[in-house]
Amino acid sequence: MPTIRSIKTPCTALIVLGWACLLPVRAADVTGTMTLEEKVRLVVGTGMDFPGAPGAAAPATAVEMPVPGAAGGTAAIARLGMTSMVLADGPAGLRIAPTRGNDTDNTYYCTAFPIETLLASTWDTELVYRVGQAVGNEVLEYGVDVLLAPALNLHRNPLCGRNFEYYSEDPLVAGRMTAAMVRGVQSQGVGTSIKHFAANNQETNRMSVNTIVSERALRELYLEGFRIAVEEGQPWTVMSSYNKINGVYTSESPDLLTKILREDWGFKGFVMSDWFGGSDPVAQMKAGNDLLTPGTPDQSAKILAAVREGRLDEKVLDRNVARILQILAQSPRYKGYRYSNKPDLKAHATVARQAAAEGMVLLKNARGTLPLAGKIKTVAAFGNTSYDIVTGGSGSGKVNEAYRVTLVEGLRSSGLSLNASLQDLYAGYIKEAKARQPSPRQGDLMAMMMGFPLVEEMQVDADLAARMAQEADVALVTLGRNSGEGKDRQAEAGDFALSQREVSMLQAVSKAFQAKGKKTVVVLNIGGVIETASWRDLADAIVLAWQGGQETGNAIVDVLSGKVNPSGRLASTFPMSYTDVPSAKSFPGIALETPGSERPATDGWNVRVPAEVVYGEDIYVGYRYYRTFKVPVAYEFGYGLSYTQFEYGNPAVGPTHFTDKVTVGIDVKNTGKVAGREVVQVYLSAPARKLDKPKEELVAFGKTGLLQPGETRRLSFEIKAEDLASFDEASSSWVAEAGAYQVEIGDSVKDIRQTATFDLDKELTVKKVNKALTPTRQINRLHP
Numbered sequence: 001m002p003t004i005r006s007i008k009t010p011c012t013a014l015i016v017l018g019w020a021c022l023l024p025v026r027a028a029d030v031t032g033t034m035t036l037e038e039k040v041r042l043v044v045g046t047g048m049d050f051p052g053a054p055g056a057a058a059p060a061t062a063v064e065m066p067v068p069g070a071a072g073g074t075a076a077i078a079r080l081g082m083t084s085m086v087l088a089d090g091p092a093g094l095r096i097a098p099t100r101g102n103d104t105d106n107t108y109y110c111t112a113f114p115i116e117t118l119l120a121s122t123w124d125t126e127l128v129y130r131v132g133q134a135v136g137n138e139v140l141e142y143g144v145d146v147l148l149a150p151a152l153n154l155h156r157n158p159l160c161g162r163n164f165e166y167y168s169e170d171p172l173v174a175g176r177m178t179a180a181m182v183r184g185v186q187s188q189g190v191g192t193s194i195k196h197f198a199a200n201n202q203e204t205n206r207m208s209v210n211t212i213v214s215e216r217a218l219r220e221l222y223l224e225g226f227r228i229a230v231e232e233g234q235p236w237t238v239m240s241s242y243n244k245i246n247g248v249y250t251s252e253s254p255d256l257l258t259k260i261l262r263e264d265w266g267f268k269g270f271v272m273s274d275w276f277g278g279s280d281p282v283a284q285m286k287a288g289n290d291l292l293t294p295g296t297p298d299q300s301a302k303i304l305a306a307v308r309e310g311r312l313d314e315k316v317l318d319r320n321v322a323r324i325l326q327i328l329a330q331s332p333r334y335k336g337y338r339y340s341n342k343p344d345l346k347a348h349a350t351v352a353r354q355a356a357a358e359g360m361v362l363l364k365n366a367r368g369t370l371p372l373a374g375k376i377k378t379v380a381a382f383g384n385t386s387y388d389i390v391t392g393g394s395g396s397g398k399v400n401e402a403y404r405v406t407l408v409e410g411l412r413s414s415g416l417s418l419n420a421s422l423q424d425l426y427a428g429y430i431k432e433a434k435a436r437q438p439s440p441r442q443g444d445l446m447a448m449m450m451g452f453p454l455v456e457e458m459q460v461d462a463d464l465a466a467r468m469a470q471e472a473d474v475a476l477v478t479l480g481r482n483s484g485e486g487k488d489r490q491a492e493a494g495d496f497a498l499s500q501r502e503v504s505m506l507q508a509v510s511k512a513f514q515a516k517g518k519k520t521v522v523v524l525n526i527g528g529v530i531e532t533a534s535w536r537d538l539a540d541a542i543v544l545a546w547q548g549g550q551e552t553g554n555a556i557v558d559v560l561s562g563k564v565n566p567s568g569r570l571a572s573t574f575p576m577s578y579t580d581v582p583s584a585k586s587f588p589g590i591a592l593e594t595p596g597s598e599r600p601a602t603d604g605w606n607v608r609v610p611a612e613v614v615y616g617e618d619i620y621v622g623y624r625y626y627r628t629f630k631v632p633v634a635y636e637f638g639y640g641l642s643y644t645q646f647e648y649g650n651p652a653v654g655p656t657h658f659t660d661k662v663t664v665g666i667d668v669k670n671t672g673k674v675a676g677r678e679v680v681q682v683y684l685s686a687p688a689r690k691l692d693k694p695k696e697e698l699v700a701f702g703k704t705g706l707l708q709p710g711e712t713r714r715l716s717f718e719i720k721a722e723d724l725a726s727f728d729e730a731s732s733s734w735v736a737e738a739g740a741y742q743v744e745i746g747d748s749v750k751d752i753r754q755t756a757t758f759d760l761d762k763e764l765t766v767k768k769v770n771k772a773l774t775p776t777r778q779i780n781r782l783h784p
């Protein structure tokens with residue numbers, strides 16, 4: 001009897017499966033030998049034994065994971081030689097259980113890499129590829145087959161609690177970063193699952209919210225990053241999201257999972273649901289959501305009944321099974337890979353530290369405050385997170401790392417001394433504040449989801465600040481934030497805005513140090529955008545450190561000391577205030593009245609409350625909005641300072657009449673005194689005759705290597721027809737309008753150094769795609 005085992009010699013086998021020999025799957029060969037029950041076992045995951053999880057399989061039915069702490073897996077079917085496929089999070093590194101019951105001799109820690117928002121700020125796809133290689137190696141060596149990452153939902157609104165897991169407000173940056181990460185991870189012979197597909201831009205009512213959004217905003221923004229990632233990265237799998245789009249759960253949407261993903265983009269892998277996502281397993285099967293994760297007995301029963309009762313064609317199951325098997329055939333467990341459980345954590349920590357430092361953004365540096373010069377010996381470190389650093393967000397994106405380097409540890413190992421009395425004060429305060437917190441129950445999902453960040457409560461008054469200004473050479477004030485799965489952030493003080501206690505600390509420190517002619521440096525240890533405009537004058541320098549993973553403290557000190565010249569640039573805008581955010585009025589939508597019941601409260605993270613959110617800002621997200629509507633921002637998209645300066649020269653943009661592409665060349669010269677790297681951004685301003693357009697859009701970017709003082713490097717880019725085009729809903733096609741296009745080359749969306757124009761003589765239909773995901777009602781624009 002043919003079994004999947006025979007695919008182990010793929011090109012000679014009777015059954016041709018797997019991409020190893022690039023032949024199409026002959027599903028019937030394998031599925032023909034499987035019973036209906038076996039097929040159902042394959043398309044419904046093995047469950048999840050996690051207290052507190054919504055609808056989690058009872059422990060008795062959840063199969064024990066081959067790798068403890070993994071989020072899920074597919075069933076092993078011994079009769080057919082099918083091994084299980086182990087699936088584990090996540091976007092900042094692998095998440096598995098670090099210790100295992102009786103196995104007291106071994107530990108299974110993983111490297112906590114920087115959060116994706118920091119990685120995007122590197123604008124360095126080659127570096128992100130290397131991070132991917134390191135993560136992928138841990139996936140492989142810990143016996144996992146598919147990493148549930150990277151995640152690439154857009155930063156539609158700064159309050160989304162999971163923004164730290166996502167890259168950017170711009171789909172080109174998000175798509176390129178994702179593709180690089182996917183290629184890096186998959187270079188190790190394991191898979192990825194790019195998520196959450198699609199328009200999953202908030203946590204409030206996450207399991208049920210109906211995202212109402214135009215086809216154009218979907219195509220140009222919310223789907224575009226996924227398109228790039230699928231085409232350039234070829235991920236093994238895609239994870240559909242929890243939300244609905246225009247009335248249909250994404251996991252039940254044939255438009256999304258078949259018409260767009262497979263027909264328009266040519267995706268060849270399989271789709272899995274987000275954990276417990278969607279509501280109708282039969283509709284999910286039909287739509288092309290091939291695997292239901294983590295999988296419940298109820299889902300299996302429903303699928304089985306539907307086939308038996310003729311409501312679900314078994315051929316649909318065969319198709320889904322074949323897609324899963326095709327990936328199984330390339331998975332390391334199936335191939336019999338003997339994993340070591342001993343990845344090179346030391347080498348990976350080096351990659352993590354380098355990536356962290358490269359993605360930190362210098363927001364302000366008045367009068368050369370940084371790098372800290374030789375005369376600085378003693379540092380007064382204020383703020384809880386100087387001592388209790390946040391390495392990453394909470395929820396499924398959290399990594400169980402073996403250690404984390406705090407800022408003060410980083411300072412100490414770089415040879416700087418800390419003011420001891422201030423350190424003692426914080427140590428006492430933090431110990432006491434932590435003791436007051438409820439301790440998370442072991443394995444409690446809710447606790448893992450929420451995380452327990454410390455609120456800044458210690459009072460730093462004028463006396464303490466004055467004493468420190470006397471004793472120390474410089475003040476470091478660290479402001480920390482954390483967020484995570486299941487909960488969005490708040491616009492209020494203490495979250496998006498600084499708390500009163502934080503402001504008074506900054507005021508006291510800044511005043512006292514200034515009085516002594518000394519500087520105040522603010523370090524932002526945050527996972528998402530916060531308000532900076534109201535307090536930035538109090539700081540001499542501001543380093544946006546993000547959450548840099550386990551090496552955060554060392555990486556911050558690398559930047560503060562000048563060992564690394566900061567080259568991070570913002571991949572999302574910092575607005576002046578929350579009310580300036582284009583989606584401020586609609587985020588996070590509303591819970592809907594249900595007939596005969598009280599208006600339901602907004603859910604926690606797993607209750608399904610009928611709710612909707614209307615993307616009334618349409619295509620005007622992030623810089624596309626601020627620039628077009630001339631709304632001033634605190635720090636614009638693409639912004640970031642360096643310890644050196646760069647000059648842009650010899651631009652060459654041509655030809656002047658577009659036929660199939662325009663090439664852009666530019667010299668970047670380091671005109672300053674220290675070595676550094678520059679990020680060059682290419683924007684395009686398109687004619688807006690038929691369709692309205694953002695003032696400009698990013699079409700290419702690149703980063704120089706380390707340029708020594710006086711050194712010049714030439715960067716080149718290509719602008720293709722698709723970069724000129726906008727999505728025309730009327731014809732379901734990408735259309736480039738005739739007229740003059742302006743190319744803008746700069747080091748931020750505002751700081752444009754060179755411009756050039758070219759013409760497109762005749763309107764061009766670049767690509768026609770399927771009509772899909774049409775809203776069922778009129779969407780009122782928030783910004784006409």
Ligand code: BGC
Nearest residue numbers: 071089148195274275396485
């Ligand atoms: C998250 C996913 C994650 C999955 C498995 C879900 O709650 O939304 O991102 O991969 O859990 O842990």
